[in-house]
Amino acid sequence: MTDLIICEKPNVAKKIASALGNPKKKSNNGIPYYELERNGKKIIVASAVGHLFTLEEEKTGEKKKFGEYPVFNIKWVPASTIKGKEYVQKYINTLKKLAKEADEFYIASDWDIEGELIGYHALYYCCGKNDAKRMRFSSLTKNEIIKAYENPDRVDFGLVDAGDSRHRVDWYYGINVSRALMQSIRAVNRWQTMSTGRVQGPALSFLVDRELEIKKFVPKPYWVIGAHLKNELLAIHEKDKFWDEKEANEIYNRIKDEKEAIISSIKKTKKKIKPNPPFDLGTLQREAHRIFRFSPKKTQEIAQKLYEMGICSYPRTSSQKLPKDDNYIKDILTKVSNHGDYKKYAELILRENRKPIEGKKSDPAHPAIHVVDVPKELLNDDEKKLYDLIVRRTLAAFWDNAEREYINVVLNIDGENFKLSGSRTIKEGWHEIYYFTKFDEKELPSLRKNDKIPVEKITIERKETKPPKRYTMASIIKELESRELGTKATRADIVEKLVKRGYLIDDGSLKVTDLGIAVIETLKKYCPEIIDEKMTRELEKKLDRLQKRTIKKENVLKDAENKLRAILEEVKKKEKEIGKELVEKIDTTNKSLKTVGKCECGGDLIIIKTKGKKRFIGCTNYPECKKTYPLPQKGRIKILNETCEICGAPIISIDNQKVCINPECPSKISNEDKKEMEKAEKSEKICPKCGGKLVVKKGIYGAFLGCENYPKCRYTEKLNNKTKTEKAEKVVVGKCPECGGDLIMRKGRFGEFIGCSNYPKCRYTEKIKNEKTKTKKEKK
Incomplete structure (x- = not known):
């Protein structure tokens, strides 16, 4: 056998x-x-x-x-x-x-x-x-x-039929609607690859609604009155926002010269904060984006690798509950106790036979994402980060509550009440293990009722209401989940596809392009059913019923076909109108996607591709203006509409790394680099490939060594080829004001900065003050 x-x-x-x-x-x-x-x-x-x-x-x-x-x-x-x-x-x-x-x-x-x-x-x-x-x-x-x-x-033939039907219906929508859009463009003698899908359409639709809401938003002014107290404390008028400028000014003018505040009341509240429940996939994706800036798709891919390595559980789950099998949990904790970083936590959980908390969400197939073993092979940096996040979330579920104290103080300044609040952690609890959740520590000095506190100044500030925030790669997953669009396994792919197709730009938040808006507005006008969330949700419910064998597969497919046929017949009747509207928006979008920023001459700096498919940044006023900037020939470029604080040139993103396009920008060359450049110029290093001289060159990522025989020889090497031991040496410049750790020199995407050595537990950073960033007062 x-x-x-x-x-x-x-x-x-x-x-x-x-x-x-x-x-x-x-x-x-x-x-x-x-x-x-x-x-x-x-x-x-x-x-x-x-x-x-x-x-x-x-x-x-x-x-x-x-x-x-x-x-x-x-x-x-x-x-x-x-x-x-x-x-x-x-x-x-x-x-x-x-x-x-x-x-x-x-x-x-x-x-x-x-x-x-x-x-x-x-x-x-x-x-x-x-x-x-x-x-x-x-x-x-x-x-x-x-x-x-x-x-x-x-x-499970219910699962098989549900999977087969989802693929078929997605094919029906994806191929047919995409072809309908492309044929509409061909009807006006243009060619453009277009693509949409059963879930992508509704997802893009609500993103467009948010984008249009932002564009149409009219800010409303309001005024805030603040009392600046001794010890750098700031109290805000109890009304918080004054919508009437006259009322705000009357109160401000009456109390602006007051020098004393009397404490009317002090309310202290202690609160126990339970550990976060174990991870389901959506929560893991949001946390990894918040902490590490991983895209949801990247998180899903790394989590799958950790599962396949046998060190974490299956990631595509909706559950927030760990397995109920005590022996299984005991076995996992015993394995984890062999890892130095988690040893004391795992051993105490085992010794005290602690039970984990759990969340509300469940999944009939899989438990929450949790650690199952320690790594037997070397993890890369990103895998280490996600593994550590999952381990700490798992262990924290067994730990004590954290305890926090919140203080609310009411101060009286000439009959006007002001609010002052503070908060502090009394007991670290689970936060000692899962320190990624940020607690605001705002300690107040010892205060008693009727105490008088000196007022240094009273201020009035005009502010404006802000438009609703755009979705981020993290919040969009939660929104798709709440709207029941897509599945836990497909939501990350849906967003990635919308970005890839030019409907969205991810620059920290998801901005809809003119093309994305055009596609949705066109579909809303001529075939709104395609982007109807209700229709998509109804299909998902049918697939659930199909999984439970309470409905036939043939009925689901025939119903989807009949609905789509009716929609596409209407599109065919209006191909030219649809095509004309799409083409106008495509042209506008293409221009905005190429424009990096403004040139010194007043022209636009745009991304130019040669016939040989090489790319660089050049000015639209060529040949009068011959200004150009180099670009790497590989990597995904995003236009950020930001300028460099140091030199004023545009900043772009290449493979999610922000860089100033100016090779001569001072931010790219540290004092250490300058020393290395001087050494390199004196050393007369030889190219190992062709025997030419290695010379110092400057590119978009900073200075490097390159062969003098370029472009025949394309050999390059880093300016600073230090050993790992040399790189590990830390330059300590002071003590962290937040946690007392060492402040060390670090290098980031904008150059050097000062950061705490206890990162990521402490995220304190500060800029390095050079001649350009010093204030006028400091220069004097």
Whole structure:
């Protein structure tokens, strides 16, 4: 008897094989698989490589015009038909070959809709089987894998049908609506690749609503009266915002010369703050974005890697509850106690048999994201950060409440009440472990009722209401979740696609481009059903019912087809009107996406691409103005509409790193760099590639050494090739005013700055004052 276990990815196959026995690694045409024996039975563990099959339009024999729509005749075909995925065929062939040796089949792909579909496709199309045993697990620990193998379930055909239907309906919408938009543009003799989807449309729609709300926003003035007290305390008038300028001025003029405030009341409140619940995927994505600026997609990808390494649990979960199995938890904590950073916490939890808190969210398939083991292999910096975040969140769930004291003081200044507040941490509790949650520490001096406090000055300040904030990569995930758009596994991809297609710009917040606005306004005008959230939510509910087998797959697909046919018929009638509106906005968007900023001559600095596909920044007043700036030939560029504080040149983002476009900007060359430049000019270093002289050059990222024979020889090296030991030396310049740690010199995307050595627990930073940033008073 031979069992064939089908996994989702090669590295998972290796983990499962190792957990079940002592496997021998074999290969078929370069594709690895594993053989082992367990209880006298031969087991083969092989894998897919994600989706082995994809949807494609069926060829009917009729000749169709390019871009013709609607299309609903589709079928599953090998993903190797897609350019760049030819390697997939080798995995299909390997499974087909191994299936001939097997008597029993197990699916061990991820336990969710996509995983069930991937496993079933491999089983059906590669192995020729309709059913199999199903291994279900939430972490790749040895015990979990053995348990899943010895206690298998069967294929969940509700999940398979739901996954198949979602892919088909998404194909219907994505291909047909995109073709409809492109054909509309062709109707006015232009060509432009356009794309949208079933969930992307509604998601972009509410982002456009927010963008238009911001554009139409009219600020409303208000006035704030503040009392500046001794010890740099600031109390605000109890009214907070004065909407009537006359009233604000009357109060200010009456009390502006007062020199004393009397404490009317002091209210102290102590509050216990529970630990945060363990992570579900959405919360992990938001926290990783807030703390590390990781995009939701990046967080999801790293979390998946940590799962496949066997050190964290399955990430695509909605649950905020840890497993109820005490032995499982005890085993994890014992493993974690071997890691020096977490040892004392894990040991105390074990010693006191502590129980974790849990959140409200649950998931029928998987528990919350949690640590399951310590790393057995070297993690890169980003993996370390996310692993540490997950471990600390897991351990903190077992810890004591934090305790905080809040003080609210009311002061009387000539009959007018002012508010003063403070807060401090009394007991660190779980915050000692999960210190990423920021507590505002605002200590007040010892105060008593009827105390008199000197007033240094009374101020009145005119302010304006601000427009609603744009969504960020973190908040958009939460919004999609609350609107029930997309799934926990797809939300990150939805946002990434909208950015990639030029509908959004991510510059810290998500700004909708003119093209994004145009697409939504056009769809709202001519076919509003496509971006209707209600229709998308209704389909998700049908897929849930399909998963529970209370509705038929054929009915779901036919209903989606009928609705889409009706919408597309209306679009066809108005192709020219739609195309004209889209083209106008495309032209405006293209210009704004290329304009970096203003040139000294008054022209626009734009990104220029040559016929050889090289890029640089040049002026629109060429040839009168020949100003140019170099650009790296690789990397994703974003226009930020920001200028450098040091030299005034535009700042752009390259692969999410902000840089000033001016190679001569003083911020790019530190005093240390200047010394290295002097050394390099004297040393007469030789190029190891061609024997030419290495000379100091300046680029967008700062100074470097490059071969004098450029462009024939493109050899470069860093200006400062220090060893790791030398780099680790810290220049201490003082003590941190917030935590007492060392203040050290650091380098960031804007050059050198001073930061606390206790980062990330303490995030105190300050600028380095040079001649350009000194105030007039300091210069005197």
